[in-house]
Amino acid sequence: xxxxxxxxxxxGSNWSGSTGIGTFMVQQLxxxxxxxxxxxxxxxxxxxxxGHRHHGGTLAVNVTNVGRAVPVFAVxxxxxxxxxxxxxxxxxxxxxxxxxxxxxxxxxxxxxxxxYVGVVEVDPGAVExxxxxxxxxxxxFSSVELPLAMPVVMTxxxxxxxxxxxxxxxxxxxxxxxxxxxxxxxxxxxxTYEVVAGAVLVALGALVLEATMALVQRYADPMRRARxxxxxxxxxxxxxxx
Amino acid sequence: MRIGRVLGGMVAGALLLATAGCGGSDxxxxxxxxxxxxxxxxGSVTVGGQDFTESQIMAAIYQKVxxxxxxxxxxxxxxxxxxxxxxLSKGSVDIVPDYLAGLTDFLNSEANGADAPLVxxxxxxxxxxxxxxxxxxxxxxxxxxxxxxxxxxxFVTKDFADQNDLTTLSDxxxxxxxxxxxxxxxxxxxxxCAGGLTKTYGFxxxxxxxxxxxxAQVKDAVKKGEVxxxxxGTTDGTLEDLGxxxxxxxxxxxxxxxxxxxxxxxxxxxxxxxxxxxxxxSAALTTEDLADMNVQVDLERKKPEDVAQQFLEDKGLL
Numbered sequence: 001x002x003x004x005x006x007x008x009x010x011x012g013s014n015w016s017g018s019t020g021i022g023t024f025m026v027q028q029l030x031x032x033x034x035x036x037x038x039x040x041x042x043x044x045x046x047x048x049x050x051g052h053r054h055h056g057g058t059l060a061v062n063v064t065n066v067g068r069a070v071p072v073f074a075v076x077x078x079x080x081x082x083x084x085x086x087x088x089x090x091x092x093x094x095x096x097x098x099x100x101x102x103x104x105x106x107x108x109x110x111x112x113x114x115x116y117v118g119v120v121e122v123d124p125g126a127v128e129x130x131x132x133x134x135x136x137x138x139x140x141f142s143s144v145e146l147p148l149a150m151p152v153v154m155t156x157x158x159x160x161x162x163x164x165x166x167x168x169x170x171x172x173x174x175x176x177x178x179x180x181x182x183x184x185x186x187x188x189x190x191x192t193y194e195v196v197a198g199a200v201l202v203a204l205g206a207l208v209l210e211a212t213m214a215l216v217q218r219y220a221d222p223m224r225r226a227r228x229x230x231x232x233x234x235x236x237x238x239x240x241x242x
Numbered sequence: 243m244r245i246g247r248v249l250g251g252m253v254a255g256a257l258l259l260a261t262a263g264c265g266g267s268d269x270x271x272x273x274x275x276x277x278x279x280x281x282x283x284x285g286s287v288t289v290g291g292q293d294f295t296e297s298q299i300m301a302a303i304y305q306k307v308x309x310x311x312x313x314x315x316x317x318x319x320x321x322x323x324x325x326x327x328x329x330l331s332k333g334s335v336d337i338v339p340d341y342l343a344g345l346t347d348f349l350n351s352e353a354n355g356a357d358a359p360l361v362x363x364x365x366x367x368x369x370x371x372x373x374x375x376x377x378x379x380x381x382x383x384x385x386x387x388x389x390x391x392x393x394x395x396x397f398v399t400k401d402f403a404d405q406n407d408l409t410t411l412s413d414x415x416x417x418x419x420x421x422x423x424x425x426x427x428x429x430x431x432x433x434x435c436a437g438g439l440t441k442t443y444g445f446x447x448x449x450x451x452x453x454x455x456x457x458a459q460v461k462d463a464v465k466k467g468e469v470x471x472x473x474x475g476t477t478d479g480t481l482e483d484l485g486x487x488x489x490x491x492x493x494x495x496x497x498x499x500x501x502x503x504x505x506x507x508x509x510x511x512x513x514x515x516x517x518x519x520x521x522x523x524s525a526a527l528t529t530e531d532l533a534d535m536n537v538q539v540d541l542e543r544k545k546p547e548d549v550a551q552q553f554l555e556d557k558g559l560l
Contacts, residue, residue, distance in 0.1 A: 189427070189431075
């Protein structure tokens with residue numbers, strides 16, 4: 001069984017062609033990244049602003065949470081059979097646009113919830129101190145709230161990324177793009193090794209994305225730079241205790 | 243976005259309700275009426291079968307024909323063949339509207355194992371000859387099949403067929419153009435699907451787009467030209483309105499799925515006059531009738547009983 005999976009994955013002919021692993025993997029990666037970027041552009045400004053204002057966030061979070069209750073598959077099916085259609089959508093493949101919209105809707109809840117909560121939960125003492133120093137609202141947001149909220153905000157993005165990547169496989173149910181096609185194809189033709197191979201690829205992809213995001217998060221965390229510069233400028237750090 | 247989701251939720255909910263409504267019952271509970279309308283009561287009969295539209299219509303037709311002949315009829319519809327066939331064998335179900343090759347393959351794999359070579363074919367007569375001994379061994383008699391047949395078939399757009407003067411799959415294959423095929427995901431390599439299309443007809447299939455049998459999606463894809471050939475059944479009555487047309491399976495890659503009455507042997511021996519009744523019915527029934535009745539039930543939302551009644555009156559069988 002595992003041998004079959006291995007030989008399926010190492011056979012180059014399974015990777016090429018319009019229904020090969022290569023095409024599906026590129027489609028899935030494109031879909032995931034695009035859906036995530038769109039969701040960030042749509043969700044982050046709104047959620048960060050509401051968090052800064054400490055206002056309206058409960059509504060935003062609850063609305064997006066309603067979204068979690070609607071099955072992605074239902075959204076996808078309605079979109080694909082309805083106005084959006086299932087045409088080839090450039091490199092995104094068949095039903096690409098419908099899949100993309102469904103995935104954006106799916107990515108919004110964790111992004112919005114974390115961004116809002118992240119800003120709201122910033123230590124009010126720090127915000128008070130910043131105001132006391134004469135910072136205006138925008139400066140408080142950019143210099144205090146956002147840097148302190150960054151880890152939580154980025155965690156939301158990271159969760160969304162991995163969820164979207166794994167969920168993108170559902171597009172196969174409308175003959176859409178992505179690695180799910182390997183899984184459904186294997187299932188329909190009683191080729192268990194193909195199903196397992198598809199699942200392994202999706203799981204590995206999720207791990208790689210997760211690791212990449214962890215790295216990005218580490219370097220994008222402004223407080224980390226702050227800590228590093230504090231350490232560097234501190235005289236005790238030079239000699240350092242052994 | 244919020245409105246979109248709420249709408250999406252409502253549509254999803256409606257879909258759920260609709261599927262729940264279509265679920266039907268899996269148990270052998272009574273769905274037919276027990277009252278008799280005939281002159282002299284000749285005893286009671288149980289009609290069995292599967293619980294999908296076409297089978298419901300056929301069961302309703304059988305019920306009315308039997309009631310007309312003076313029997314008290316009960317109808318029991320279930321999901322699969324392996325539920326009703328043992329009942330037919332032992333006589334708790336007396337008669338079933340079945341499909342020639344489907345029944346043959348089922349009995350063949352039951353008698354000779356799941357990997358036994360298929361004895362059904364495109365030829366109804368040969369399939370019937372293969373079926374008869376298999377059925378007899380189970381205490382089931384097979385009455386002569388109708389010409390009406392519900393088998394898999396492939397369709398193109400009517401415009402495309404007219405432009406290129408196509409009526410058969412051979413005509414299309416002779417154009418030697420690479421095609422995309424819209425068919426269920428298990429189509430690959432099957433002798434009644436992609437395998438037969440490439441080996442028997444010589445089609446050059448460059449991609450199979452996995453779209454379900456007879457689904458709205460596959461018809462949509464053919465209409466839009468995304469795929470050139472789609473798969474559905476010969477009794478799909480929706481094609482004409484959509485501007486789609488079936489191509490004839492002139493080289494015979496589909497097994498013969500003619501509508502065939504399967505009867506408990508003891509029952510038919512005791513009621514030999516029923517043979518004539520069912521032979522008349524089978525002779526009158528056509529594939530177009532089936533397609534037409536399916537549309538009436540599925541799209542026009544008529545009851546199978548009413549559609550059956552109308553059909554029998556039109557054919558003068560009541």
